[in-house]
Amino acid sequence: MINVVIAGFRGAMGQATVQTVRNQADMKLVAVFDPHATTADMTQLPDDVALWTTDVDVTAADVWIDFTTVEAAYHNAVLAIQHGIHPIIGTSGLTPQQQQELQQQAVTAHLGGLIVPNFGLSAVLLMKFAQEAAQYFPDAEVIEYHHGDKPDAPSGTASATAHLIAKSRQNAPQPTVHNEARGADIDDVPVHAVRLPGLLAHEEVLFGGSGELLTIRQDTMDRSSFMTGVLLATRKVATLNELQIGLDKVL
Template sequence: MTKVLIAGFTGAMGQKAVRLVQRTAGYELVAGFAAGLTSTTPADYDLPANVQIFGALDDIQTDADIWIDFTLPSVVYPNVKFAIEHGIHPVVGTTGLTDEQVTELQALAAKQQLGGLIAPNFGMSAVLLMKFAKEAAAYFPDVEIIEMHHDNKADAPSGTALSTAKLIDEVRPKHKQGNPAETESLAGVRGGDYNGIRIHAVRLPGYVAHEQVLFGGPGEALTIRQDSFDRESFMTGVKVAMDNVLDLNELVVGLENVL
């Protein structure tokens, strides 16, 4: 039986992950962690009595094999560092890690000889969008990204959009797109700039997670879009990560690397 701790178990994604673990044969939910909890009684969260509840990182004592993290960008780095240092394989769905933090965590995982997975998105449609966008960028170097999320999302741009830009940048011929004399009459109206790739973030109620990658060329255009209408759609990818993370011998970035 593979034992699982879920960090951020009280949140929307955390609750989906709780139900996923509970209904999946071969897995056992042994602990839940959410910073600042006033109660550590499992029944208060509709959980069995054998599930340990922790409200502070330093209080965690567990024999969990997998740490699933759906917390906040501000705390994901110390969370994942704690998991690796304590021999727990991290499956990270929280965005907000910087490139430097990812590098540090990968070095720590290598030192611990521990595998893990950081996934900017667990949705299959989003993973495929990133794959297709990278392929298209070799032929359409002029590109912009629009990502749309619910209005409670803490970080911008989304981890998926930033990962998409990074993948595109690997194959996109370096050049200055658009009007070289362009000016902004309203600061920031052209969006964020990742090596010349513009990223635009939309935050509105009613949305869940959506992304468009727009390519333009002489006389033609290509749009690749994915839509996640329900957080339940992400659980397919979380299940894939759970099934594969114990076999990894390094901290991998991107669900596509275990498909």
């Protein structure tokens, strides 16, 4: 049985996590942590879930799942590490220096933990497979598809995928014509962004070799997909012996 405390339990991701953790046979929600919450906020929760509002409350749990704010997340992670609770930080925005400090503290405490920029398992697997395929197929292109309202292009995930492909490949790709129809050139990986109403969030990587193609695609239909990643992290974080970054570290 994994004993879990959730920080940020009143936000959208926190609420979904509370629901999901409670539905697992091998997990127990022992507490929620929120300095600003009162017992009035606990009406939806079972009686045996504790409300921790201060440092001194924090006692026994195995895993600390954090979906708070960038201001709170660093302090919360310090608190978790001090109490020997494995932190899983889903809150985004920690600075590189904050991340390094937390990693140092985790080393000192001999405690594993995870900072997770993306809980989408299909996206994380796509990136992992793309890196592996790039070792054999240096010629690759990325196409990402999002709703027309998305203000930037390409998506952060698509850019990250292109960087990983470039880093992983062992030969240079073949030269091709370059112009605006050929997309953004990210480390010699063309990245194309499609923006249309009706699209949700989709990413596709195409690898071409002599006489063959390999395509890896992922589609995110809604945020419920993130819960699969949260559960995976919760079940595996104790196997780590340092504070690592990325869901792929527990694959």
